[in-house]
Amino acid sequence: MLMNLDSVRLGCRCAVAAVDTDEGLKRRLEDFGLVPGTVLCPEYRSPGGHGTVLGFRGTLLALRTRDLKRIRVRV
Amino acid sequence: MRAGEAPKKVLLAGNPNVGKSTLFNSLTGLHQHTGNWPGKTVGLARGVVRCRDRTIEVTDLPGTYSLCGRSEEERVAAVALDREEADLVVAVCDGSALERSLILALQILQRREHVILCVNLMDEARARGIRVDGKRLEELLGVPVVLTAAGDRESRERLLNAMLHPPELPDPAYFYEDPVAAAEELTRQCVTVREDAAQNWRRTLDRVLLSRRHGIPILLMLLFLIVWLTVWGANYPSPLLEGLFDRIYVVFKGWTAGLPWWLSGILVDGFYGTAARVIAVMLPPMAIFFPLFTILEDVGYLPRMALLLDRPMCRCGGCGKQALTLCMGLGCNAVGVMGCRIIDSPRERLAAILTNAMVPCNGRFPTLILLGSLFFPGAGAALVVAACVVLGILGAMGASGLLSKTALRHRQSTFVMELPPFRRPRLGQILVRSLLDRTLHIALRAIKVAAPAGALLWILANTSWLGSITAFLDPAGRLLGMNGIILTAFLCALPANELVIPVMIMAITGGGSLQSAAGDSGALLVQWGITWQMAVCTMVFTLFHWPCATTLMTVYRETGSKAKTAAAFALPTAVGVILCLILRLVL
Structure with a gap:
């Protein structure tokens, strides 16, 4: 099932289908190895749901939850 | 530089927070500030290693996640990697997060001819139940691979040895174009992970420190404690x-x-x-x-x-x-x-x-x-x-x-930040x-x-x-x-x-x-x-x-x-x- 990464529940593994963020963020994410096909899992949420910590490729990456809206994932 | 010949100028490159500065310090004996957060090394730090009557100039580049240069620091690193004259690049990786740090290392391998892959922080990786098969990595990539734990003497020797006498290696057994896919494949072949208890307390700690109920209060308390200790403590000296x-x-x-x-x-x-x-x-x-x-x-x-x-x-x-x-x-x-x-x-x-x-x-x-x-x-x-x-x-x-x-x-810019694993403070x-x-x-x-x-x-x-x-x-x-x-x-x-x-x-x-x-x-x-x-x-x-x-x-x-x-x-x-x-x- 396709959905936006910001609405995936914590601890739920999913695979990135498409990254439709602006070019800058897209390339930043590529540097960390977050590309279509990457299997990841939202691990923690900061207070107010403002930030989300993604776990993938053995590391934790913190992003703003609102930026995750443009990342489509397959659950 | 020909094979078997000692290099004169060496670049240290890698992601932020992989222990590059600690490695640089242990090599050169200089005291550069190191810390557990991205963005410590600013500008280029240069030092000299004297070993067996040879001198090697070592340059520590700021940590970077990409060679495209997004922030000021990353630009410095990218430009140096492209233009800086050096006989050898030591690509430093984080053994406890090899897959991510390999992405940059593989990009460096594509650009530079003489590279040593240094898989650092192996002590931490071992504590987290992660094993890295350095020999296999060496075979696959066709470049020398050194496993190190930043700061200890033996690691320094091993790295220096590889720098001074680069071993002759057969051609790489693995070819790639896309570093991200390659890092994934190489990790699959060379890294084994045993989930263990060490991982659990880290997760619990993160869950508490980032939680809605405790996150901000703990943060404010820590800040207050630091300021109070500073003001109170300074009264004596x-x-x-x-x-x-x-x-x-x-x-x-x-x-x-x-x-x-x-x-x-x-x-x-x-x-x-x-x-x-x-x-x-x-x-x-x-x-x-x-x-x-x-x-x-x-x-x-x-x-x-x-x-x-x-x-x-x-x-x-x-x-x-x-x-x-x-x-x-x-x-x-x-x-x-x-x-x-x-x-x-x-x-x-x-x-x-x-x-x-x-x-x-x-x-x-x-x-x-x-x-x-x-x-x-x-x-x-x-x-x-x-x-x-x-x-x-x-x-x-x-x-x-x-x-x-x-x-x-x-x-408004976006916020992307790596959260490093908790470490015991030195x-x-x-x-x-x-x-x-x-x-x-x-x-x-x-x-x-x-x-x-x-x-x-x-x-x-x-x-x-x-x-x-x-x-x-x-x-x-x-x-x-x-x-x-x-x-x-x-x-x-x-x-x-x-x-x-x-x-x-x-x-x-x-x-x-x-x-x-x-x-x-x-x-x-x-x-x-x-x-x-x-x-x-x-x-x-x-x-x-x-x-x-x-x-x-x-x-x-x-x-x-x-x-x-x-x-x-x-x-x-x-x-x-x-x-x-x-x-x-x-x-």
Whole structure:
């Protein structure tokens, strides 16, 4: 099932289908190895749901939850 | 460089926070600041390794996630990797997160001919149940692979050995075009992970530290604890240092007895007296604050802190990284301004630089505490000081919010930050590093400004000039709810904020030097007739006025622009003037 990464529940593994963020963020994410096909899992949420910590490729990456809206994932 | 020949110039490259700086230090014996958060190494650090009568020049590049260069630091690294002449590149990876750090290493392999792959932090990886098959990695990639644990002697030997005698290897068994896919495949073949308990406490810790209920309270408590320990702890070494400097003062006075009175006055009372005072008051709090802050840095808490504070900072057009620089500003604004290098967006960075001085640094705490305790005795003073700190932080946030909507309008940048694994702090290293790198560094720079300014101050105090200046500034001072003497004290304290109260006392008593300004300053101020309205205005002006000379010099160095330095001077001053004008009318 396709959905936006910001609405995936914590601890739920999913695979990135498409990254439709602006070019800058897209390339930043590529540097960390977050590309279509990457299997990841939202691990923690900061207070107010403002930030989300993604776990993938053995590391934790913190992003703003609102930026995750443009990342489509397959659950 | 041919195979089997020793290199002359070596580059160290890799992601931030993979122990590159520690490796560099252990290779060269230099003390470069290292820490558990992205963005420590700034600019290029060079050092020399002497080994078996050969010298190798080693250059440590700033940590970077890509060779495209998004932030200032990453640009430095990318340009150096492309242009810097070197016979050998050591691509440093994090053994506990090999897949991610391999992405950059593989990009380096595509660009450079002679590369050694150094898989670092293996001690940490092993503790987390991660095993890396270095031999297999070597076969697949066709480059030497060295497994190291940064800092230990044996690792240094192994790495040096590989650098001096690069082994002849068969051609790579694995070919790739896309580094991301290749990193995934290589990790699958060379890394085995055993999930274990060590992983669990880290998860629990993150769950608590980032939780809705505990996250922010724990953060505030930690910050409060650090500031309180700094203020309370500095009470002990400061008088000791002052006593010591007083004794040296007597010796100097004796030596210069043969000189004309004015020359010995300028040299001993002016030059030495002021510099000694600045050290005695400035050094102890910084020597407490920065090691404590470095502990937070070393265990890996700072990136989490940035994430927690990203929400409030976001509302004023900034990002969580700016919150970190504000916290550093509590220790010293010059350090805070330098810390702004971690902010990616140029406009957000400038806003952060211009507003940093609104957060009260250690040097302003004594003024706040003294004035607070005059009219709010006991625990009231602590509350007043805490309120001042909060007001300063709100001021900085408000001002940068205003800037981001007006002069520095920009599209809000995104926040992407790696959260490193929690590590046990290396206390010995922390103490040495934070003392050497931040505290002494800043103190030395402050003395450079304070000593000449002290000579000038002495001349002012021993002629009728100081009186003329205070009289001249009196109307302006009164307009701001203070008076001429207080305003003059702020002006004379440009070299270091620690000087505000001593200069005030000197001007009140008509003493000829700061040395005679000892004694119970509080009682003296009350006797002089300071009112609580004046005290409030002075406290507000302490928060919002021009940054000290050291901070201004740092702003100039960081921005390279006189106009921006002038803005850094004018912005907090304007805020202070407006607030004081309003306060005078209201109170």
